[in-house]
Amino acid sequence: MGSGRLAGKVALITGAARGQGAAEARLFAAEGARVLLGDVLDDEAAAVATEIGDAAVSRHLDVTSDDDWRAALDDVRARWGALHVLVSNAATFTRARRITDMPADEYDRVLAVNQTGVYRSVHHCAPLIAESGGGAITLVSSVNGLLGSPGAAAYTASKFAVRGMAKVAALELGPLGIRVNSLHPGAIDTYMISPQVFGGVDVRDNIGSTLPLGRVGTPEEVAELALWLSSDAASYCTGAEFVCDGGMTAGPFRSRATNA
Numbered sequence: 311m312g313s314g315r316l317a318g319k320v321a322l323i324t325g326a327a328r329g330q331g332a333a334e335a336r337l338f339a340a341e342g343a344r345v346l347l348g349d350v351l352d353d354e355a356a357a358v359a360t361e362i363g364d365a366a367v368s369r370h371l372d373v374t375s376d377d378d379w380r381a382a383l384d385d386v387r388a389r390w391g392a393l394h395v396l397v398s399n400a401a402t403f404t405r406a407r408r409i410t411d412m413p414a415d416e417y418d419r420v421l422a423v424n425q426t427g428v429y430r431s432v433h434h435c436a437p438l439i440a441e442s443g444g445g446a447i448t449l450v451s452s453v454n455g456l457l458g459s460p461g462a463a464a465y466t467a468s469k470f471a472v473r474g475m476a477k478v479a480a481l482e483l484g485p486l487g488i489r490v491n492s493l494h495p496g497a498i499d500t501y502m503i504s505p506q507v508f509g510g511v512d513v514r515d516n517i518g519s520t521l522p523l524g525r526v527g528t529p530e531e532v533a534e535l536a537l538w539l540s541s542d543a544a545s546y547c548t549g550a551e552f553v554c555d556g557g558m559t560a561g562p563f564r565s566r567a568t569n570a
């Protein structure tokens with residue numbers, strides 16, 4: 311049971327069928343919010359909503375579709391009459407490919423979800439959040455919105471774009487009572503760093519051993535930061551970058567022994 315840190319709030323979370331989005335939906339509901347879970351994985355999203363109970367509902371929401379966005383916002387309006395919180399979390403990571411090997415259509419597909427999809431989320435949700443008296447928008451970027459990784463040009467470009475978009479949105483929406491921040495997870499134990507994405511190889515221990523905290527993060531750890539940013543506890547934070555990465559971007563790190 312939570313302590314009501316989102317009591318009375320209505321939240322929309324994209325990419326909430328699994329991973330960090332699902333952890334955020336569970337935590338936000340436990341803290342008193344009513345939550346719409348949007349995703350393209352309909353069965354998985356419905357299962358998470360059912361597990362949460364009356365405070366949650368799921369619906370098909372492909373972040374690249376304006377029609378889906380309009381229908382989702384109509385649903386929120388009809389159901390709850392307001393929206394206070396958006397976590398724009400949905401994203402895709404295709405297999406690692408160098409720029410010279412990446413076809414343009416694959417590059418465009420990543421940007422359509424991770425970048426233009428995030429633009430659409432703000433475009434469609436901000437008016438209802440303003441009408442509802444203001445609130446908080448969290449745009450989920452990545453450590454790849456702060457640093458590049460070889461083989462991840464489209465993903466990195468999209469996540470830098472999200473970081474920039476949060477700043478513009480903070481400037482434009484602050485006067486309407488809406489705070490906008492970017493959230494930068496490091497390596498988090500979800501599908502995105504699973505063996506399915508990395509050609510059958512389990513990269514989690516290897517990545518963990520390169521980090522000051524010695525392990526990858528959990529979706530629940532990131533959800534705590536998303537909750538804080540979405541709650542009134544963060545009432546003076548906007549246009550800023552919030553990192554949750556076990557020290558990945560703190561600086562060069564060789565090994566736990568040599569850095570000790």
Ligand SMILES: NC(=O)c1ccc[n+]([C@@H]2O[C@H](COP(=O)([O-])OP(=O)(O)OC[C@H]3O[C@@H](n4cnc5c(N)ncnc54)[C@H](O)[C@@H]3O)[C@@H](O)[C@H]2O)c1
Pocket residue numbers: 324325326327328329330331348349350351371372373374398399400401402423427450451452453454494495496497498499500501502503
């Ligand atoms: N896991 C990591 O190591 C890591 C690191 C840095 C940033 N992130 C970011 O964290 C966020 C959450 O990712 P995750 O780690 O939970 O991975 P995940 O793959 O488990 O979750 C991503 C979710 O987004 C959904 N999605 C994909 N395309 C969509 C679309 N067009 N419309 C709606 N939903 C769509 C997927 O179905 C999935 O449920 C993403 O923005 C990701 O880029 C993850």
